[in-house]
Amino acid sequence: MSEEIAPHVHFQYTDARHQADTAISGMWLFLATEVLFFGGLILAWLFCRHWQPQGFDAGGRETLIAIGTTNLALLVTGSFVYSAGLEWIRQGQARRLVQCCWITAAIGFIFLVLKVAEWRIDLGEHLFPAGPFKIEGTEAGGARLFWSFYFVATGLHALHMLIGVGLIIWVALAARSRALTAEWHTPVEVVGLYWSFVDIVWIVLYPLIYLVGRGA
Amino acid sequence: MSREHRRLLGCWVALLALGAIEFGCAFTPIGRAFRPLLLLPALCMAALVALMFMGVRSGPAIVRGFAVASLFWLTILLGLGMMDPLTRAIYPALG
Numbered sequence: 584m585s586e587e588i589a590p591h592v593h594f595q596y597t598d599a600r601h602q603a604d605t606a607i608s609g610m611w612l613f614l615a616t617e618v619l620f621f622g623g624l625i626l627a628w629l630f631c632r633h634w635q636p637q638g639f640d641a642g643g644r645e646t647l648i649a650i651g652t653t654n655l656a657l658l659v660t661g662s663f664v665y666s667a668g669l670e671w672i673r674q675g676q677a678r679r680l681v682q683c684c685w686i687t688a689a690i691g692f693i694f695l696v697l698k699v700a701e702w703r704i705d706l707g708e709h710l711f712p713a714g715p716f717k718i719e720g721t722e723a724g725g726a727r728l729f730w731s732f733y734f735v736a737t738g739l740h741a742l743h744m745l746i747g748v749g750l751i752i753w754v755a756l757a758a759r760s761r762a763l764t765a766e767w768h769t770p771v772e773v774v775g776l777y778w779s780f781v782d783i784v785w786i787v788l789y790p791l792i793y794l795v796g797r798g799a
Numbered sequence: 800m801s802r803e804h805r806r807l808l809g810c811w812v813a814l815l816a817l818g819a820i821e822f823g824c825a826f827t828p829i830g831r832a833f834r835p836l837l838l839l840p841a842l843c844m845a846a847l848v849a850l851m852f853m854g855v856r857s858g859p860a861i862v863r864g865f866a867v868a869s870l871f872w873l874t875i876l877l878g879l880g881m882m883d884p885l886t887r888a889i890y891p892a893l894g
Contacts, residue, residue, distance in 0.1 A: 594845060598847045603860050604861070607834065607854075607858065607859070607862065608859075608861050608862065611861075611862055611865035611866070612865060613874070614869065615865050615868060615869035616863070617873070618869040618870075619869070619873065619876060620875050622872075622873045622876045622877065623876070625877065626876060626877055626880040626881070629835075629880070629881055629884075630880065630881070630884060631879065632831070632835075633881070633884045633885070634884065635829075636831050636832075640831065640834075646824075648822075652818070652822055655818050656818065659814045659815060659818065659844075659848075660811065661813065662848060662852050663807055663808070663810070663811035663814075663852070665852075666807050666851070667804055667807055670801065670803045670804055670807065674801065685870070694878065725803050734866055738879045772854070775852070776853055776854075779848050779849070779852040779853045780853070782848055782852075783845045783848050783849065786841050786844045786845050786848065787842075787845060789821075789839055789841065790825075790837045790838050790840075791838070793825070794821065794822070794824075794825035794834075794837045795825075795834045795835060795837055795838075796834075797825050797826060798827060798828055798829065798834075799823060
């Protein structure tokens with residue numbers, strides 16, 4: 584019976600809100616595991632910097648702060664635009680949501696292009712921790728550790744970004760085909776949680792990678 | 800533009816301002832041991848994103864439960880992980 588009234592509500596839920604809350608809770612549970620996943624990386628950063636602060640900071644000073652800062656502004660803007668889109672669909676304006684999704688996806692794409700460009704420059708300057716390395720002497724060991732952290736952390740984050748951009752394009756296509764309405768837009772909320780989480784990860788990585796080593 | 804959109808816009812401006820403060824502070828001469836304090840604006844930014852963009856403020860109670868639980872276990876992870884490095888006494892090698 585409930586399928587006739589609300590086609591998106593599955594039989595095990597009392598109503599659409601119950602189903603939406605369950606989906607949102609599921610995504611939050613997943614994000615809680617992601618917090619611990621990235622928490623391991625943060626622990627590695629704390630541990631390595633504690634034992635080799637000079638070398639670690641010397642490695643940090645070689646990062647390209649202009650690209651990192653631009654990417655921070657891009658991601659914060661992406662989260663804002665997507666949240667605005669979520670608010671539009673709550674008001675029943677699917678077209679505005681589609682526009683917001685395309686802008687957010689474009690922002691995510693620009694982030695990834697900048698990230699790849701940054702990696703190319705880093706590799707060109709011999710900052711990959713294996714093989715010939717730019718920093719020599721007593722600081723080399725700590726700097727290699729920093730750049731190991733850098734490539735693992737930014738690589739994992741970029742992978743999450745890639746998945747996020749794909750999900751946002753999927754939401755845009757669903758909204759364009761009128762599958763999402765003011766009454767039912769749970770996928771928009773769930774994908775928004777993931778996207779904002781990826782934003783938070785970059786917000787935390789940004790000072791660890793680009794700022795702490797500078798001025799020390 | 801609705802009231803909710805204006806609220807989101809205000810949050811975005813606050814995030815950019817915090818990012819600018821963080822960027823500016825990075826070039827000030829702070830001692831090496833205190834430089835991780837540069838994370839403070841970032842933590843404020845993360846809290847803002849969680850509260851305003853992820854619905855922690857307005858969402859169901861279980862959402863706040865998951866958010867608090869993830870922070871609790873992150874604290875356990877980082878606290879126990881750093882317990883040894885922060886408390887170990889280093890003695891110079893003899894000879």
